[in-house]
Amino acid sequence: MIPAKTTLGAHATVLGQREYDVHQQLTMVNNGPGKPDKQNLWVALIQTFSPYQKVQSMKVSPGNYTKIADEYGNQYAEFDFSGQAAGTTETVQIDYRVTVYNLAYNLSACQGSLLDDFIQPELHIESANPQIVALAGKLAQGKATVCQQVRAFYDYIGNTLVYTYNGANWGAQAALGPMGADCTEYTDLLVALSRARGIPARYFDGLLYLDKGTVILANMVHSWPDVYLASAGWVAMDPTLGRSLVDRDTYFAHYTPDHIIVTMGVNPSVLRGGDYWTTLYWPGNATSILVSEDWKIELVGKLGQ
DSSP states (O other): OOTTEETTTTTTEEEEEEEEEEEEEEEEEOSSSSSSSSEEEEEEEEBBBBTTEEEEEEEEOOOOEEEEOTTOEEEEEEOOOOOOOOOOOEEEEEEEEEHHHEEOOOOOOOOOOSSSOOOOOOOOOOOOHHHHHHHHHHHHHHSHHHHHHHHHHHHHHHHHHOBBSSSSSOOOOHHHHHOOOOOOHHHHHHHHHHTTTTTTTEEEEEEEEEEEETTTTSSEEEEEEEEEEEGEEEEEETTTTOOOOTTTTTTEEOOTTEEEEEEESOOOOGGGGGSEEEEEOOTSSSOEEEEEEEEEEEEEEEEEE
């Protein structure tokens, strides 16, 4: 346990922590008419991710799964449900106890070298796109430090994007168009603008514990970034929750303890374009497998802020 008001180096302070029970259930129904010769399900596993969170316990049912990892270090439980009979249901349940820390960062120095990782363009993070590069350059003008540049990107996103839940990830460039954006595009754009200036930035998919302050701002399944800011290291922020001027400072250089990381990376290879889980089965013309997912989060303890 990290006690409240602990300083992590010179630039991050633990103000408090929360403890959650997290329950995930996936239900697979075979609507027939046949049964699959091969059927696999991959489910992302919540892990300890310092300094943001620590997994105190995890129970996976059924227990006969294989644990694998991807290029980001995300871990997955791989299940084999081959031969599931038509008209039957298979269920996976995962229960966690997770401690999440409330972190505040000191950006007063913001001097030093950056990392060589997490600066490349990728699908949905079009940091080499001329429109993104030009915008990042314009917003960075007159900003003496990378901290000031990233704050300019963060403020631009909050002032410009119109929040519209779309249930998909259209990418950073699409966020600049008229279609609207939700947490995925808010995160894509901040990561892309940062990378366009050579500032490392990472993308997280996870869960947001909803309370009266956040239930009107986002959904339980949520995305947000962190950015590497010179001597401060990796600094968390949430441009979606900070889109209102009232909340702008609350979610910049602050990891609020209502965020639970599930995966890092906008396109983890194991998920094949999905979020949190994916499934493959064949032959597809002989059967129809429908998968539904349900999350429950219960706050069971709190220390400090």
